[in-house]
Amino acid sequence: MxxxxxxxxxxxxxxxxxxxxxxxxxxxxxxxxxxxxxxxxxxxxxxxxxxxxxxxxxxNFIEAFKKMNYPYAFWNSLVITVLSTALIVFFSSMTAYLFARLPWKFNRFMFFLMVASMLIPFQAIMIPLVKIYGSFGLLNNRWTLMYMYLGFGCSFAVFLYHGAIKSIPLELEEAAMIDGCSRFQAFFKIVFPLLKPTTTTVAILDVLWIWNDFLLPSLVLISPRNRTLPLSTYYFYGTYTSEYGLLLASLILSITPVIIFYLFMQRHIIRGILQGSIK
Missing domain, CATH: 1.20.5 (Single alpha-helices involved in coiled-coils or other helix-helix interfaces)
Incomplete structure (x- = not known):
């Protein structure tokens, strides 16, 4: 049996x-x-x-590299992705630390408000957003795009950092402050290094999101010189619709950098998410 x-x-x-x-x-x-x-x-x-x-x-790759202006598009994507991710990590970690270590009613309200904002789809606010920024002449600017990524990416990052910071013993910071550290120094010298798994996870997810994003750059970046790789691939497709080999070569050129980045960093994702969201 x-x-x-x-x-x-x-x-x-x-x-x-x-x-x-x-x-x-x-x-x-x-x-x-x-x-x-x-x-x-x-x-x-x-x-x-x-x-x-x-x-x-x-x-096909050589011709696509030249005609889609790959160096400029790659540089724009690299600058926007790296700086946007760095801003999200910097401000989100400090915001989560404030919410976790100072449990005021206002902080609790703001934390739940930020978590609730993740339920709002970008498509619901993109038209008013573009009209407001366009009326102030702030479109077609990479810094405007990075500022928007900061706003849209902070909520999820704060959520992950908040759970991770709550798992760090408060006694470590108290000992550092007894030795003469300010709260700001205690955060960057004691707390932030312990958040490495969460920081890695936030960085990986945001890099994948920002590098591959098409909708928001298409609304903000108008000049061909400011286009990111997804935008360059889109306009390249519109120009060479019948040249399938060139189109597929441009697609591979666009996705190769982020695939390489993901293959090197993927082992950190699950560990960081478990540490940040379950505790």
């Missing part, structure tokens, strides 16, 4: 694994098509998009 039960469990486990591998193949097919067809010309793609290219030439 026990042997039959183990045999049945083995069959169910094999079926589950087979189903998961099947889903994995379905998930990877679009990536396979993008990668393979980026090395072909238009006639080869139309003839058979599933066939491997006869030779892996980089002509």
């Amino acid at each position: 026990a042997q039959r039960q183990r045999y049945r469990e083995g069959i169910l486990e094999a079926l589950r694994l087979s189903f998961l591998y099947f889903l994995l193949v379905l998930y990877l097919i679009p990536f396979f098509l993008v990668f393979v067809n980026a090395f072909k010309d238009r006639s080869q793609i139309i003839a058979n998009p599933f066939r491997l290219p006869s030779a892996f030439h980089l002509a």
Whole structure:
């Protein structure tokens, strides 16, 4: 009886694994098509998009690199992503520290207000937001875009930091302040280094969000010189609609940096989220 039960469990486990591998193949097919067809010309793609290219030439990538003005787009995305993420980490950590260590009624109210603001979709406020900033002449400015990212990204970051800070013993800060540290110094010398897993998680999630974001930059950045990589890819697609190889090559050029970043940093995500949100 026990042997039959183990045999049945083995069959169910094999079926589950087979189903998961099947889903994995379905998930990877679009990536396979993008990668393979980026090395072909238009006639080869139309003839058979599933066939491997006869030779892996980089002509599509070189041409896409030049025509989409990749260096400027990459630099804009890099500056906006790095500075926006740094601002979110800096202000969110201090705000969460204030909410966690000074439990005033006003602070509790503001914390719950920030958490509740995560339920409001951006699409509900984007038209008034653009009209207000446009009336003050603040559009087409990278600093305006970074300021908006700070506003939209702080709520979730404060939520993660708040849970992590509450798990840090208050006695560590009290000992530092007895030794002569101010509260500001105690935060940056004692508390903030202990928040490294949460900081890493916030940074990874915000980098992925800001680097890949299309809607907000498309509303704020008007000049071609200020375009980010998603915007450059979009306008490149509008210009070379029938050149499928060029389009797929530009897509790979756009997503490669953030994929590399994610592969190096992914192991920190779950650990940081568990530390910040469960405690």
